[in-house]
Amino acid sequence: MIEETVFILEATYNPKFPYRITIKKGEEILLCLWVQDKWPTEGRHIFCIRQGGDEPIEPLEEIERVPVLSLSQYGKRLTIVLDRPINKRSDFLFIRKPYRNKEGEYEQIFWFTQKSIEEKRPSVRLYFPKEEGLDIIIDSREKHPYKFNGCNIQRQRLPVGDYALLIDNQIVSVVERKRFDDLLRMMTNMSELNLIISEL
Structure with missing residues (x-):
């Protein structure tokens, strides 16, 4: 039996990160992020935080659950295509940066769509x-x-x-x-x- 991959959006009631998105394949959690909005709007990238590995992923108030048509990784960029007519394709960019005042690195994650890139793209x-x-x-x-x-x-x-x-x-x-x-x-x-x- 082929395990379905799904995109799940939940409400968190956290004012800084009011939503959580989870991408699951069967019971396996592929990605779990705290996000600042339901979907990237034109001209805006959404800042995300990965849910820590030690944090239990408890069910929250589910807003929507959508099948995933494709999930592709290109280096630091993850592209997801959802099975719905609108708001179907988006990307996640994973960046690691060194700390300024101490050793080690921290992660920055941005969620965006191609349209938001075009809106932000400077005139050439x-x-x-x-x-x-x-x-x-x-x-x-x-x-x-x-x-x-x-x-x-x-x-x-x-x-x-x-x-x-x-x-x-x-x-x-x-x-x-x-x-x-x-x-x-x-x-x-x-x-x-x-x-x-x-x-x-």
């Missing part, structure tokens, strides 16, 4: 000499495009890629923009990667 500007007069097409579906100062910009739907360089009204170069975790996933699936490269 790429500078080119104006005399070059580069002609660049940005795909109309690109929600947060880079800014190219001193370039002639067109917004239109590209057949492939997100950015294209024009010379004499001909596309000579195309760039496909990818999130880091998507790139890692494709690197493990060479057939998919080769297909995307062949399209470019």
